[in-house]
Amino acid sequence: MTSPARAAGYRRLAAGPLALRFRPRAVAISAALLLVLMAAGLFALASGSLPITLSEVLAALARSGARAEVAHVVGEIRLPRVIMAILAGAALGLSGAAMQALTRNGLADPGLVGVKEGASVAVLALILAFPAVDAAWRPPVGMAGGFAVALVVTALARDLSGVRFVLVGIGVSWLLAAGLLAFITTADINDVETALVWLAGSLHAADWVLIPALAFWSGLGALVLIATARSADAALLGDGVAKGLGVRLKTMKALGLAAPVLMTAAAVSCVGSLGFVGLIAPHMARFLVGGGQAAVLTASALLGAVLVLAADTAGRLLFAPLQIPAGVVMTLAGVPLFLLLLWQRRDRL
Numbered sequence: 438m439t440s441p442a443r444a445a446g447y448r449r450l451a452a453g454p455l456a457l458r459f460r461p462r463a464v465a466i467s468a469a470l471l472l473v474l475m476a477a478g479l480f481a482l483a484s485g486s487l488p489i490t491l492s493e494v495l496a497a498l499a500r501s502g503a504r505a506e507v508a509h510v511v512g513e514i515r516l517p518r519v520i521m522a523i524l525a526g527a528a529l530g531l532s533g534a535a536m537q538a539l540t541r542n543g544l545a546d547p548g549l550v551g552v553k554e555g556a557s558v559a560v561l562a563l564i565l566a567f568p569a570v571d572a573a574w575r576p577p578v579g580m581a582g583g584f585a586v587a588l589v590v591t592a593l594a595r596d597l598s599g600v601r602f603v604l605v606g607i608g609v610s611w612l613l614a615a616g617l618l619a620f621i622t623t624a625d626i627n628d629v630e631t632a633l634v635w636l637a638g639s640l641h642a643a644d645w646v647l648i649p650a651l652a653f654w655s656g657l658g659a660l661v662l663i664a665t666a667r668s669a670d671a672a673l674l675g676d677g678v679a680k681g682l683g684v685r686l687k688t689m690k691a692l693g694l695a696a697p698v699l700m701t702a703a704a705v706s707c708v709g710s711l712g713f714v715g716l717i718a719p720h721m722a723r724f725l726v727g728g729g730q731a732a733v734l735t736a737s738a739l740l741g742a743v744l745v746l747a748a749d750t751a752g753r754l755l756f757a758p759l760q761i762p763a764g765v766v767m768t769l770a771g772v773p774l775f776l777l778l779l780w781q782r783r784d785r786l
Contacts, residue, residue, distance in 0.1 A: 530741020532697030533715025546715035550606025554613035555586030579706025638764020713771025
């Protein structure tokens with residue numbers, strides 16, 4: 438007789454006392470997304486004002502036999518940009534999936550609850566007040582700003598589930614966005630230029646300085662979310678069922694909020710505001726892989742990375758020598774999809 442888990446597409450892999458349950462379809466799709474991401478990364482490294490062949494890219498990555506010019510362009514200009522796009526996209530995709538599961542609202546993402554604006558305000562204040570400060574200080578300052586806004590929204594909403602949490606977050610976001618606009622209309626033109634380029638979500642200034650911080654916080658957040666994935670699956674059945682299954686709801690919700698908030702703030706601190714990634718990637722992941730939260734988180738991270746890398750590459754190449762920030766490209770692509778999501782959920786809002 439077929440078990441319910443096997444009928445749902447799950448398979449069990451055992452090795453002594455250890456056992457792993459997985460769905461071959463989700464693993465295959467995630468592997469395919471990883472291959473797409475690798476191909477997109479190689480294409481981004483090879484494309485630009487200086488065309489480079491794939492063999493030269495591989496030689497530069499291996500630091501073996503590449504011309505000095507090619508080694509510099511690949512290793513110091515394009516590779517940090519590609520890695521930053523992948524890390525930021527993965528962090529935002531993971532954050533969106535976690536927030537939607539936590540709030541049980543498919544229209545939620547950290548950007549809709551004020552985290553991006555809080556991080557943006559904090560980082561811009563640092564850049565303009567202390568222009569000589571090392572860029573490595575941006576992630577901790579941005580995370581402090583994003584986390585402070587998340588705490589304010591949580592305190593005002595008093596409940597992480599339901600529409601009220603999202604609506605309060607949107608209200609706080611608008612308030613902070615109004616503050617940013619007030620600054621842009623009154624500040625010195627040089628400061629405004631710096632603010633606008635950064636707020637647009639541009640990766641043109643990506644370098645190796647910020648990558649370790651973003652990699653650390655993204656990796657830590659991913660570990661927390663994967664570790665709490667089964668508890669998050671139980672929580673989706675309702676608080677009463679989750680408690681009956683032994684889930685510590687307060688701890689799970691605290692971790693489920695802290696991890697995406699910190700990852701989003703870290704990503705925004707490094708590359709500016711990249712809208713719609715955390716909203717779109719989880720929906721694409723659920724459409725492709727379905728299943729539990731672990732599979733959705735994995736696919737959301739890969740899809741977020743692909744989306745940001747593709748947006749940055751498109752903005753860099755389509756209108757060369759003019760470069761369009763990745764945030765602008767993501768907004769142009771994300772708005773129609775967001776309106777489609779609103780239309781699909783029109784009877785539940």
